[in-house]
Amino acid sequence: MNNKMAILGEGDSVLAFKAGGxxxxxxxxxxxxxxxxxxxxxxxxIIFITEALATEVDDLLKKFNQTPYPxxxxxxxxxxxxxxxxxxxxxxxxxxxxxxILFNRxxx
Amino acid sequence: xARLNVNPTRMELKKLKARLKTATRxxxxxxxxxxxxxRRFSVLIKLNxxxxxxxxxxxxxxxxEFAFAKGHMSESAIExxxxxxxAQLDISCQTKSIMNVIVPSITVSQSLxxxxxxxxxxxxxxxxxxxxxxxxxxxxxxxxxxEVEKQTAMLADEIEKNKRxxxxxxxxxxxxxxxxxxxxxxxxxxxxxxSITRLMKVKSMIAERQx
Numbered sequence: 001m002n003n004k005m006a007i008l009g010e011g012d013s014v015l016a017f018k019a020g021g022x023x024x025x026x027x028x029x030x031x032x033x034x035x036x037x038x039x040x041x042x043x044x045x046i047i048f049i050t051e052a053l054a055t056e057v058d059d060l061l062k063k064f065n066q067t068p069y070p071x072x073x074x075x076x077x078x079x080x081x082x083x084x085x086x087x088x089x090x091x092x093x094x095x096x097x098x099x100x101i102l103f104n105r106x107x108x
Numbered sequence: 109x110a111r112l113n114v115n116p117t118r119m120e121l122k123k124l125k126a127r128l129k130t131a132t133r134x135x136x137x138x139x140x141x142x143x144x145x146x147r148r149f150s151v152l153i154k155l156n157x158x159x160x161x162x163x164x165x166x167x168x169x170x171x172x173e174f175a176f177a178k179g180h181m182s183e184s185a186i187e188x189x190x191x192x193x194x195a196q197l198d199i200s201c202q203t204k205s206i207m208n209v210i211v212p213s214i215t216v217s218q219s220l221x222x223x224x225x226x227x228x229x230x231x232x233x234x235x236x237x238x239x240x241x242x243x244x245x246x247x248x249x250x251x252x253x254x255e256v257e258k259q260t261a262m263l264a265d266e267i268e269k270n271k272r273x274x275x276x277x278x279x280x281x282x283x284x285x286x287x288x289x290x291x292x293x294x295x296x297x298x299x300x301x302x303s304i305t306r307l308m309k310v311k312s313m314i315a316e317r318q319x
Contacts, residue, residue, distance in 0.1 A: 003198075003199050003200055003201050005199070005247070005251070013171050013174065013175075015174075015186070015187075016170065016171060016174040016239055016243055017243060017247070019239075019240045019243050019244070020243040020244045020246070020247040021244070021247070022247060045199070045201040045214075046199070046201075046214075046251060046254050048250060048254075065258075065261050065262065065265060066265075068203045068210055068211055068212040068258065068262070069201060069203075069212055071212055071254045071255070071257075071258045073250065073253065073254040073257060073258075075163070075167060075250065076164050076167055076168060076171075077171070085160060085164075086160070088261075089153070089156060089157060089160065089257075089260075092153070092260055092261055092264040093153050093264070095264045095265075095267070095268050096145075096146065096149050096153075096263065096264040096267040096268065097146060097149070097150065097267075101150065101153070101154075102153065102154065102157050
């Protein structure tokens with residue numbers, strides 16, 4: 001698999017990643033993000049995607065969970081995290097273990 | 109539980125017994141697999157949570173710095189400053205197997221960060237310097253988070269699938285086989301008793317006639 005990294009985001013904040021050697025791509029709406037993601041999935045090993053966009057294309061992301069690569073990682077954007085990644089984490093934990101072993105302490 | 113639709117013969121009984129044996133053994137093995145996967149998963153998910161928290165806070169601070177830098181500089185200057193990578197993270201993407209689940213495994217073989225900024229200091233604010241410097245460190249962490257998160261995702265899927273298999277064996281397959289075996293055995297016993305009584309009857313009838 002390809003050893004390249006890409007970032008897909010909606011704002012300028014993705015520009016910062018360029019300095020770290022990550023290729024930056026922009027998408028503003030759902031359809032654009034989807035088609036871009038499909039294209040990037042063939043070329044890159046790791047794709048970072050901002051949480052706001054990840055929420056939009058959630059159904060597409062599920063498909064990529066079948067194979068080891070590409071890895072699509074939701075990351076918080078400039079405006080901070082919106083809980084998408086945390087909710088995914090929780091979902092997986094409940095799926096596998098049936099109980100929540102990490103977050104329940106914080107809720108109380 | 110419904111029993112299987114088979115003829116009550118010795119042949120079938122033998123086949124079913126073999127199937128039951130296989131099913132029981134398979135059930136035990138899958139259950140063990142499930143236990144081990146869950147153990148590994150709980151380790152991974154804790155690591156995942158830790159990394160995720162770290163990345164969230166670090167990335168937030170980097171992006172804040174970046175936002176400051178962007179506010180202070182012109183559009184073209186910022187383009188120039190961030191166009192060229194200062195650090196190229198050399199990753200190699202491989203796969204490994206956790207309990208027969210093929211998951212990604214990434215090794216960061218070499219990270220070139222020499223503190224060389226690809227721009228003149230005169231046109232760039234110090235915030236930009238910081239964010240350029242920090243971003244490469246954050247990306248290294250992001251890569252390991254990506255690896256762990258994918259591993260947990262795939263493992264969670266596999267655990268769920270495995271759980272279904274275990275349940276199907278435990279609550280459908282095995283009771284069905286047991287019930288069918290019981291049915292065939294009682295049917296065969298019944299036949300045997302019937303033939304014995306018949307023989308006894310025939311014998312007594314012959315004895316009667318010979319008198």
